[in-house]
Amino acid sequence: MRTKSIWLRGLVTLAAASALVTTVPTSVAPAGAVSPTTTLKVALVAPSAVNDLAFTQSMVAALDSLKTSYHLQISISDNEYVVSDAANLIRQYAASGYNLVIAHGSQYGSILQALAPKFRKVSFAWGTAGSTFRQPNIYAYQANSNEGGYVQGYMAGMLSKSHVIGVIGPIDVGDAQLYVDGFKAGVLAQDPKATVHVSFTGSFSDVSLMASAAKAYVADGADVLTGSSQSVVGAIGIAKADKVAWFGTQWSQASLAPSEVVSSQIYNWAPVLEQIITGIRAGKLGGATYTISLGNNGEKIAFNPKYPLPANVKAAAKKVISEIVDGTLTVAQ
Amino acid sequence: MSAFFTYAILTATIASAIQYATPFLLAALGETLGQRSGVLNLGVDGIMLMGAFSCYYVALQTGSDLLGILVGIGVGAVLGLITAFMSVTLRAQQGISGIGVYIFGLGLSDLLFVRFVGTPLPVNPLPAVNIPLLSKIPAVGRMFFQQNLLIYLAFVLVPALAFVLYHTNFGTKVLAVGENPAAADSVGISVTRTRYVTVVLGCTMAGLAGATLLLLDGIFQENLTQSAGFIAVALVYFGAWRPAGVMTGSLLYGVVTAVVLQWKSLGIIPTSAADLAATAPAVITVLALVALAGRFKQPAALGKPYVRGA
Structure with a gap:
């Protein structure tokens, strides 16, 4: 009896919650916002192997740490040290419905500068660098x-x-x-x-x-x-x-x-990624630079x-x- | 600049120059042997890459540099058989078939590296072996007698190859086949067998050169040789097809490479000019080749497939 009551209450709560979800968020979330529970498609293009014990591995580890809690679907292309090959991949990801494309390397900046205006609904991130090239859909990240x-x-x-x-x-x-x-x-x-x-x-x-x-x-x-x-x-x-x-x-x-x-x-890029992902979910696709340091x-x-x-x-x-x-x-x- | 002209730095630079010269020397000596028999092999770089990768992979898996070297040599020999089959048996245009071997070695070593290793992990560089007494001589000992075994071997091979070419029956056959294969054939020398032997030995040395390059720093990466095999072919021309001349060219290349690297390390060459400076060894080699062009006669049958009665 007790179990049945819990099930009933659960159903009512679920129905109420569903009603709220279908009526409320659309009226308050900014255009382009992605619901917190919707899977966010993230692509990482990196210049070295995922287990390089250095730059790429630090980003892969951070993405993995956020994968479940932030509902991320992650695709990784590593060893893309040839910039022209990386440019093709980044373009491909951007055209394939990815919400966030991370170009993990200072050498990829000019690629994003060229691609960002052509894919305004896609958020790009790159680092380590301080410049977003004044593009509304580019994030930059750097390390102190x-x-x-x-x-x-x-x-x-x-x-x-x-x-x-x-x-x-x-x-x-x-x-x-x-x-x-x-x-x-x-x-x-x-x-x-x-x-x-x-x-x-x-x-x-x-x-x-x-x-x-x-x-x-x-x-x-x-x-x-x-x-x-x-x-x-x-x-x-x-x-x-x-x-x-x-x-x-x-x-x-x-x-x-x-x-x-x-x-x-x-390096622990998780604090930076959290800010970027939160921004994307709120409809802000770029225009900010985030920094990791000993202090944060x-x-x-x-x-x-x-x-x-x-x-x-x-x-x-x-x-x-x-x-x-x-x-x-x-x-x- | 004054930082460069110190005892420690100068001796370190010369010691490095000898190390950098060694892979070029081994590959160029092997190429000399092949070219003296009339076979031009432009696939040296690809064979070096395969020798380097196989040595690296085996050393990484087993922890044994020696086993890696042996496998590197073996891979060189196998590729030598393929090269000889194309150049001698099939009589393919030697320049083109050599470039084919180069591209094959470049692509396969890269593919195998990415597929089976991924992140380059270091293996133990070959340790230095101090020659008793000689290694204690001030400056000279540090520069020449505190090197690894492959470096000593390479420099021993210079007089050894000269002896083989100029003072043995086999050497006489090689020179005869390279100058006038028809005449050699008429006196019963097998052109095919001679060329097979020289090409396979030459490629074996290219495999060893790759292993030597790998074990200098103990690390592999895509296109590790960065065209060292082509420089080795150029050094054969520079050295006028003579082992001593080839050694001189290799040492020149090694010295320029070591000096440029040392100047970069000491900040004498600014970062902005570092890329330009890195081309210096190749530029100097080309200039030397231009200066020497035409002064020496190449083997008369070089690059020409032999067809009996043609």
Whole structure:
């Protein structure tokens, strides 16, 4: 009897709710809004593999974490390092009814700039970058990677015995440039006499070139290395072979060299995606830039438990993190 | 610039130059052998790529660089048989069939890499082997005698190949087939067999060159060689089909590559000019080729399929 009553009440509630759903939302939601329970079709076009232990993996992990709670249907095209191929894919996704197309790479900006006016009902997002090109259907996202870079640079300054440190970037744009600048500033804040070699390979995907640069730095006496982008795996291999310390960024790289990776700055794009998805569901398809940082938990420093990091270095790093988070310390961009 | 002219940096640069020269040297020595018998193989780059990928994949799966090297060599030999079959047995136009092998190697290595690996994971680079006593010599030891075994092997192959070509019965046959196959045939030398042997050996060395390139940094990526095989073919012309000349060209290429990389690393070359600077080794090789053009005579039968009685 009790069960029957619950069923009856449930049916009445459901009917009432259905009536509300069919009458109320259409009158208040902005044009183009997508209901919170409607499946949102999201496409990700990324320059490297979904398991690259860096840039692409950080975005894939964030999308996966939101998949159920935000009702996302996700399609991923990885290893699209040829920009012209990526352009065709992005166009294809936009024309195929996707609500959001994420072009995950600084190199894809001009593609979105050209496509966005042709697909006004589709929301595009790209990063790391600050510009939406003044388009109402482009979101941009960026990472204050200089913050984590500074923290790790500070540790590098404490760990280096040769006082020679090598920093390798892909192309001097976006979060890679910020990370490199922040890292160098962190080293010099701790050890003003240190020599910090910096170079950019000119490619986001050339793992071999980055390995060669790492090798050159080790030969020049560097005992601490770091690098940014999905092309760092070769350089980490060199760090492992030559037993020099490595600082990672974008994703945890400890699995590649458990004894050499000191820590990694990990990106969590979920806060950015949440804002973008909420915006789309409310009918706002772009026109905003979102940022992850140490302060909003979009970035965190993951210490590698297998690396024998001296307690004073770890304590100093934590102090720098808290100073950045509370605003006592500002890392220049 | 002053940062470059220090003891540590200069010795490191020369040591790197020798490493960078080695894959070119191995591939170019193999190509020299084939061209001296009259077979032009433009598929060297594709074979290097297949040698590099197979070495990488086996090393990644087994953890054994040695096994990877052996498989890389084996793959080179198999592709050598295919190349010889097209060039010698089918008498295909050698330039075109070579480009076919190159495209095949480029595409297949890329496909296999994406399908079976995806994210490039590092394997252990080949460790340096210090030569007793010699490695202790200041500067010289660091530059020349603290290298890996494949590098020593490559440089040992230079006099070895010269000896084989100029002081053995087999070498005499190779030179005869490359200069005048009809005359060689008339005295009982099998042109087909000789060319098969040189092409397969040459491609085996290209496979080894790919494995060597791979194990310098321990990482594979799409188009890892970046046309190194074509540079190797050019170095054969640069070296006037002589092992010592080929070695000189390879070292020149290695030195320019290492210097450019070192200058980039030290910030001597600004980032904005880095891409332009990266072309320097190829540009210098082309200039050297132009300067040497016409001074040496190529094997008379180079690129010409042999047809008895034709």
